[in-house]
Structures are given as structure tokens and as C-alpha cells.
Amino acid sequence: MASQESRLQRYLEVTQRANQIADSTQLDHLLDRLLDLIIEITESEAGTLYLYDAITHELIFKVVKGSPAGQALIGRRLSADTGIAGYALQQRQPFFVHDVANDPRWNRSFGEMGVLALRTMFCIPLLLRGEPVGVVQVFNLSPEVVDDDEEMALIELLTSRLVTEVEKARLLEESWRRERRQQALVEIVSQLTATLDRDELLRRIMNYACDLLEVEAASIWLIDRERNDLVLHIAGGRHSERVESLRLPRGQGIIGHVIETGETVVVNDVRHDHRFYQGLDQRSGFQTRAILCVPLRSPRIVLGGERGEIEGMIIGGAQALNPRDNRPFVAEDISLFQMLASQAATVIRLAELYCETDSLFTRIIDAITGAIDLKDPYTRGHSQRVSDFSVAIAQELGLPRDQIYQLRVASKLHDVGKIRVPDHILKKPGRLEEAEFAEMRRHPMYGMEFLRDNGLLELELLRNSWSALAHHHERLDGRGYPQGLSGEAIGLFGRIVAVADVFDALTSNRPYRPPMAVDEVLALLRRGAGSEFDPACVEALIRAREKGLILTQDERDRALASAKEHYHERAVNR
Structure with missing residues (x-):
């Protein structure tokens, strides 16, 4: 009776332990405690636990x-058709091995038990509804x-x-993983529009891809x-700097095939795919095992008529x-990567x-300012230098990037x-008559009329930066032109350009x-600070000059001549 009560007590204790383990929703914790309990019940020295991946x-x-x-093996995969574990899975029932070391089914290549001298083994398949x-x-x-039935x-x-x-x-872990991935994808897509700098954008995409798909590396190839041909613009992972700007002929490699055909390709063992290009691994030191390639397919805007065609x-x-x-x-990886690639x-x-638009806009602006220089050859390059000086002042003042860009234009x-x-007024070499000077003093108003008549003031870029044109000859004490504004009534951009304009005018040849x-x-600028010029702008110019x-x-001309001479010497010596 005592023995029966003892066995019953043991059943109750194990059941209670099992219920405690079942309270855990963390898969790794649950598996760890399950193996501990089985080792304890069987009085074994060691043990391993595998999960079955039905997909692969x-x-x-x-x-x-x-x-x-054996800890180094965690996460390692092996075919479910091999080894004693694979045999147990096929038989769908537990079995005992009396001599592990000499059993032909034992896979010695893994060395999972290390230096442990193996004698016996008990293998238990975990089945749910027979699966x-x-x-x-x-x-x-x-x-x-x-041998003990109980x-x-x-x-x-x-x-x-x-x-x-x-x-x-x-299943819960997979659900959490999918949910985290979907949330991450939503966040990634929303952040992709935070910049239009292509290199920064490509870098973000690769970092997001590595995190989202939990891969060692990712890369983007764009068509030149x-x-x-194809050029590698961004590569994630170690040694990526070694492969920046690597080029491939169109159609070469798995990535080339994907770009040419528009297909998505998955190769989980690249050794068996003849399309795999090994040159990248050889140059980077990276070893590719598996690869997922998707095309980057975007809308193409074809201009024509009142609206573009996509x-x-x-x-x-x-x-x-x-x-x-x-x-x-x-x-799931393929679907997520395709969505990320599409966005x-x-x-x-x-x-x-x-x-392209920014480049076109800049060239148009340069063409306009070039036309001014053609009218007044004595001020050759004046507009560009004033723009450069204004940007340097703005940077010293700590203006944000968007305002600096507006000021540059x-x-x-x-x-x-x-x-x-x-x-006849603009090119007059001598002193201007009063009437001629009055006409010259109208050029800020003419500039505003030019912007207004051509619809340029409606652009956001110039909507908040027009004071660079209208106010750059105003003075803080109200004695400037064309409106005689004073103090804070003069826009910040106007005050910046005023300092840059005077510095260039006085240091240039006339x-x-x-x-x-x-x-x-x-x-002279410092003497005029507070009455004619904004003191903060004057000091900012001086700091920028010191840097x-x-x-x-003249300094620019000499630097350009020196650079040309150096380039010529290098070309001759090659």
C-alpha cells in the first residue's frame, strides 16, 4: 500500500511540476524546464531537445x-531524416539505445555531447495529434x-x-514575431519619407532590412x-566598404537575373545555383550561404500634357x-522584403x-545670375561669392539646414x-549722377518684381526668403534703400546678405x-555694426573667415589656378 501511495504521490508531484512549467508562455524557458524535468525523472546525465520545422x-x-x-549548437539545423533523432521522428514512438557510440544512426559530426562518454540513450518524439x-x-x-511500465x-x-x-x-512566439515585424515595417515605411538624400535613404533601407528580416547583411544594386551595368551602392555587414561601387554587367549573378526578369528569387544554398556571383564574397571576405533577391520596381513619371503618366x-x-x-x-520573409522593396x-x-529637379533649378538660377554678370562684367562671380559667404554666415549663426538651403538660392x-x-548706368566706370544712382537703387524692387511676375514668389523656397533680394541694401538705422526700413523690420536673410555683399564688393576688383x-x-564692418549692419552677422562672417x-x-582665383596646375602635373606624371 505504501508503494502504491508513493507512486501516486510521485505522479501528483510530476503533474504539479508539469503544470508549473505550463504556466510559462516563453518558449525557450518552457523547453529548458521540460528537458530538466525529463532528465530528473529518468536520472540521466545529459540531454538535448529539438523542435521540428515542418516547412523545411x-x-x-x-x-x-x-x-x-553543445551550447554552440543551439539554433543549428539538421535534416529530419538523419540521426537517431530523425529516426525517432519517423517511428513516432520512444525507443532505447543500449550503445550510442556504436549505433550507426548516431551522427558524430555534431559532437553535441562534447567529451561526455556516451553509453545509453532514450529518445522520445514529441507528438501532437500524431504530428x-x-x-x-x-x-x-x-x-x-x-523497462518499468510505470x-x-x-x-x-x-x-x-x-x-x-x-x-x-x-505559435504565440511566431504570432508575436509576425506582429513585431508588421509594426516594424509600418514604422520603416513611414521613416523612409523623412529624407530625400539618396545615399542616406539607401543606407536606412539596408539597416531596416537587416533588422526586419534578421539577416547578416543586405545590399542594393541600381541600374546605371x-x-x-549594375552598381552596388550600399552594402550592409562587415567589410562592406570593400565592395562599395562594385559593378556587374547586366544580367550577371542572381541579382542581375532578378533585375532583368523582374522575378523574386530565393536560394537557400547558393552553392547549388550556377547564377551565384562569387566575386563579391571574394572581395569582401563575406561568405554568402542563402540569398533572397527582389526587384526594385518604381513608378516612372513620363511628363506630357497637363499631367504625367505613371x-x-x-x-x-x-x-x-x-x-x-x-x-x-x-x-513571410519574401512578403516583407517585397513590401519594403516596393516602398x-x-x-x-x-x-x-x-x-534632377534640384539640379535643373540650380542651373536655371546659375543661368540667371550668369546673365547678370554678362551685363556687369566687373562683378564677375559676385552673385556666387555672396551666396557662399551668406551660407557661411548662416552656418555660424546656427540656422537649420532648410533655411540655409533657401538662403543659398x-x-x-x-x-x-x-x-x-x-x-549705360550699370557699366559706367566713373561716379554715377544722382538720377543714375536713383535708378541703380531701384534694383532690389526690380528683383522683387522679377520674382513676382514670373510666379517665383509662390514657391515655398522663395516665399520665406525674398528679403535676401528686397532688404540687402537696408540699414539698421533706417538710412538704407529702397524702403528705409530699420531694426527688426529688416528680414534676417536681408541682414545676412548685406554683410556678405559689402565684404565681397570691397574686397573685389573694380x-x-x-x-x-x-x-x-x-x-569697416565692425565700425558699422549696430548702425548699418547686424552685429551678429558681422561677427559670424569674421569667424567663418578665420576658419x-x-x-x-583674388584668393579664389589663386586657389583655382594652383589646383589646375597641380592637376596638370599629376596628369603629366602618370
Whole structure:
């Protein structure tokens, strides 16, 4: 009776322990405690636990007990058709091995038990409704354990009780993982539009891809239509700097195939795919095992009529390399990467269009200011220098990037009104008559009229920066022109350009006088600070000058001549 009560008590204790383990929703914790309990019940020295991946038909090492060396195997995968664990899975029933070391089914290549001398093994498949969930192996236990029907019943009770919890925890973990991925994708897509700098954008996409897909590296290849090849713009992972700007002929490699065909390609073992290009690994030191490639397909804007037509086009391809847990790429990875690539391709194309538009806009502005220089050859390069000086002052004042960009453009146009000033006044080498000077003083108003008549003041870029044109000849004491504004009524951009304009005018060559010495000009600006010029702008120019950011006309000419001479010497010596 005592023995029966003892067995009943043991059943109750194991059931209670199993219920406590079942309370855990963390898969790794649950598996760890499950293996501990089975080792304890069977009085084994060590054990391993695998989970079964039905998609790939593989067993995944999840827990190793009794062998420190075996910890390195966690996450490793092996075919579910190999080894004693694979055999147990096929048989769908537990079995005992009396001599592990000499059993032909034992896979010695893994060395999972390290230096542990193996004698016996008990292998238990974990089944749920007849379908495999995993396999438990325990080592160096007494054969009497498996000969005891009550012990076997206890083990079966334990595994059947907990296998349901294992599957629940795995499904919950997969659900959390999918939810985290979806949330991350939403955040990533929203952040992609935070910049139109293409290099920064590409870098972000690759970092997001590595985190989202949990891969070792990722890269983006874009089509270079001028050279008709592919160029690697951004590569994640170690040694990526070694492969920046690597080029491939169109159609070469797996990425080339994807870009040419528009197909998505998954290769979970690149050794068996003849399309794989090994040159990248050789140059970077990176070893590619698995690769997921998707095309970058973006809308192409074809201008014509009142609205553009949107036509799909492939601008390149993206690839993700080597999932970190050695798993293969699965359908969820492909779907997420395709969504990321679709959004990324659109934003990349917008960034390219922005760059093209910005370049066109800059060239138009340069053409306008060039026309001013043609009218007044004595001020050659004046508009560009004033723009550069204004930007240097703004940077010293700590203005934000968007305002500095607006100032760069508006300050370049500060003298655009001189286009309407008659040539006989503009090019007069001597002192102007009063009437001529009055006409010259109208050029800020002419500049504003030019912007207004051409609809340029409606642009956001100039809507908040027009004071660079209208106010750059106003004075803080109200004695400037054309409106006689004073103090804060003069826009900040106008005050900045006023300092930059005077510095360049006095340090440049004129037909009626040589350039003043820089020290004299700086002294003059400081004397006028507070009455004519904004003191903060004057000091900002002086600081920028000390940093070498502001060079006079002569200094620039000498620097350019020196650079040309140096370039010529290098070309001759090659």
C-alpha cells in the first residue's frame, strides 16, 4: 500500500511540476524546464531537445544540457531524416539505445555531447495529434527506466501534458514575431519619407532590412543606364566598404537575373545555383550561404500634357543574405522584403527626381545670375561669392539646414533686379549722377518684381526668403534703400546678405578702384555694426573667415589656378 501511495504521490508531484512549467508562455524557458524535468525523472546525465520545422522538414537544436560544448549548437539545423533523432521522428514512438557510440544512426559530426562518454540513450518524439513537434534525447540512463511500465507511463503523461503547451508557446512566439515585424515595417515605411538624400535613404533601407528580416547583411544594386551595368551602392555587414561601387554587367549573378526578369528569387544554398556571383564574397571576405533577391520596381513619371503618366519600371534590385539563426528564407520573409522593396523603390525614384529637379533649378538660377554678370562684367562671380559667404554666415549663426538651403538660392539672386538697370548706368566706370544712382537703387524692387511676375514668389523656397533680394541694401538705422526700413523690420536673410555683399564688393576688383585689404574691410564692418549692419552677422562672417570658409575674389582665383596646375602635373606624371 505504501508503494502504491508513493507512486501516486510521485505522479501528483510530476503533474504539479508539469503544470508549473505550463504556466510559462516563453518558449525557450518552457523547453529548458521540460528537458530538466525529463532528465530528473529518468536520472540521466545529459540531454538535448529539438523542435521540428515542418516547412523545411528540419530539426532545430533548442536546448542542450550536460555539455557546455553543445551550447554552440543551439539554433543549428539538421535534416529530419538523419540521426537517431530523425529516426525517432519517423517511428513516432520512444525507443532505447543500449550503445550510442556504436549505433550507426548516431551522427558524430555534431559532437553535441562534447567529451561526455556516451553509453545509453532514450529518445522520445514529441507528438501532437500524431504530428511531430520535436524530439527529446537523454543520455547515460539506466535501462531499468524504460523497462518499468510505470516510469514509461509517467514520461508519457509528462510529454503529452506539455507538448500542447510547447506548440501553443511556439505559435504565440511566431504570432508575436509576425506582429513585431508588421509594426516594424509600418514604422520603416513611414521613416523612409523623412529624407530625400539618396545615399542616406539607401543606407536606412539596408539597416531596416537587416533588422526586419534578421539577416547578416543586405545590399542594393541600381541600374546605371549610362554605362548599362549594375552598381552596388550600399552594402550592409562587415567589410562592406570593400565592395562599395562594385559593378556587374547586366544580367550577371542572381541579382542581375532578378533585375532583368523582374522575378523574386530565393536560394537557400547558393552553392547549388550556377547564377551565384562569387566575386563579391571574394572581395569582401563575406561568405554568402542563402540569398533572397527582389526587384526594385518604381513608378516612372513620363511628363506630357497637363499631367504625367505613371509607368512601372525596374530601377535595380535588393538582396538579403544569411538569416542569422541559420534558418532558410520562408514565405513571410519574401512578403516583407517585397513590401519594403516596393516602398523603397518609390522613395528612391522620388529622391532621384528631386535631385534632377534640384539640379535643373540650380542651373536655371546659375543661368540667371550668369546673365547678370554678362551685363556687369566687373562683378564677375559676385552673385556666387555672396551666396557662399551668406551660407557661411548662416552656418555660424546656427540656422537649420532648410533655411540655409533657401538662403543659398535667394542670396544668389540678390542682384537679379540689375537685369532691368540700363547698361549705360550699370557699366559706367566713373561716379554715377544722382538720377543714375536713383535708378541703380531701384534694383532690389526690380528683383522683387522679377520674382513676382514670373510666379517665383509662390514657391515655398522663395516665399520665406525674398528679403535676401528686397532688404540687402537696408540699414539698421533706417538710412538704407529702397524702403528705409530699420531694426527688426529688416528680414534676417536681408541682414545676412548685406554683410556678405559689402565684404565681397570691397574686397573685389573694380575698374575705378583696387580691392581693399581684408583687415580694413573687417574693421569697416565692425565700425558699422549696430548702425548699418547686424552685429551678429558681422561677427559670424569674421569667424567663418578665420576658419577659411570665406575667400576673396583674388584668393579664389589663386586657389583655382594652383589646383589646375597641380592637376596638370599629376596628369603629366602618370
